[in-house]
Amino acid sequence: MTALGDLIEIDDRTVLVLGQELDLAHDQPDVANALVHRAGDTLVLVDTGVTPAFRAALRAAAADRVGPWSRALLLTTHGHPDHVANNDLADGLGVPVEHCVPAPDLDQMRDPESYWVRSFERIAWAAPLPAPELAAKVMSLFAPMRPFAATTRTYEERPPERIRIGSLRFTGWTFADGAVRVLRSQGHCAGHVIVYLRDCGVLHLSDEGNGPCGAMVDADQLKIQTVLGAVAGLFEQEEAAVLTDGHTFAVRRGPEAVLHLDGLLAQATTLQEAVLGLTGGSGRIRPSAFTTRFAQAVAELGAGGANPNEMFTAMMALNQLRELGLRPEASGDADAPWSRPALRNPMPPR
Structure with a gap:
């Protein structure tokens, strides 16, 4: 049984800080897992979750578990509130900080209620409240919401790069002299990215692995399945060694990661086959x-x-x-x- 803020040590300079599941019945927000890593003298934070307790756990992991650092890099994988609410943490680290967010998700980060109104309007027959009231209620769980820091910029303000890992090609952006690679995926939502940490072989899938079918109004099923297949290829080529994500409270290594990814793809095709029969x-x-x-x-x-x-x-x-x-x-x-x-x-x- 895990608790909010628990750590899984990946190596002596990388830890996964565990979040928690959503529990609407008890007004509990979901909190996304976050990675804390050191690349040379740079502290790398991948997502910041939500709640003051998780913020404290991130700060403790950065201070005590990954070794000394003199600059910091905060990478936001996408704009959903369970990943971004503590982003102003960057302003209190006391060192030069670079913070990047995906440009396609800026609107929902600025006005998350409108994003969730759009989502809930689509399912008005299933929602317990009118969409505006429900969106306000859900977002109230994620207070305080501070998705921007003084240094926040979009990834897209940097020139795009062609990134090759093994035999696979991606587009995205590199940081810390290539030790940190941000790869565009855009399946779970419009701006989603995944993060590859070269020196420890960690591939952080964030929310691209949230089941076989994306739920969000801006989800793209083909992109989800494409990135799952590409990431499986990285593990088969031994270019990646450790798989982490935003909501599975586990670390998967080598063949276990491939089995997990193949399982998600198998579920996707099986579910779509079942859906064909359900439509009549x-x-x-x-x-x-x-x-x-x-x-x-x-x-x-x-x-x-x-x-x-x-x-x-x-x-x-x-x-x-x-x-x-x-x-x-x-x-x-x-x-x-x-x-x-x-x-x-x-x-x-x-």
Whole structure:
């Protein structure tokens, strides 16, 4: 049993600081895991989580567990509140600090309630409150929310780089003379990045591994599956040795990491196959009815991902319908039927 702020030591200059699961019934926010690493004389923090207790755990790990440092680099993997609320920690480290965030996630970092309103409006038939009230309630769990520091800049202000690791090619940005590599992935949400620490072989997947189907309104299923496959390739080539992520309270090494990644990909294809059967022969279905069947399939496959709850399951269900090519037949009604658009335009009248 783990507790918020517990540490998993990866090596003498790298630790994973453990977060906690979401528990809406008890007003408990989820807190993303964070990496603390030292590359030469640079302290590297990957995400900062949320809550004062987690902030204190990060500071303690940086001060006591990874050795001396004289500068710092804070890398935000994406803009969700469980990853960014303590970002102003960068202002109190007492050394020169560089902080980078993904530009596509700036809007949700500035105005997270609007992002969650968009997400909850899509599932109004499954949400316990109107979207604005529900978004405000959820965001209240993540106070204080301080996603920016005095030195915050976007990754995209730096020139993009072609990054080769083994035989695989990525685009992104390098730091600390190449010891830290930020790789664009953009599956879990629009701006998502993953982080590779060269000297210890750690690949931090952050939230790209949150189950076989992305739930967010800006998730991209193809990008999720592509990055899972690419990361598995890094482990098979022994270019990466340790897999960490944002919400699994574990460290996976070598073959175990490959099995985990292959398992997620297998779940994704199996789930989509099941969804094809759930939509019925007509391919026309209401989201509320589909979600009930979808939730059963998810439970049978054990494919709920991190922080499973009814709302996230409904959000996943909509993304699966869209993945199969279905679209809502009408706007303004969240539970309007979805169906496949006609393959041909109707013949114009003569």
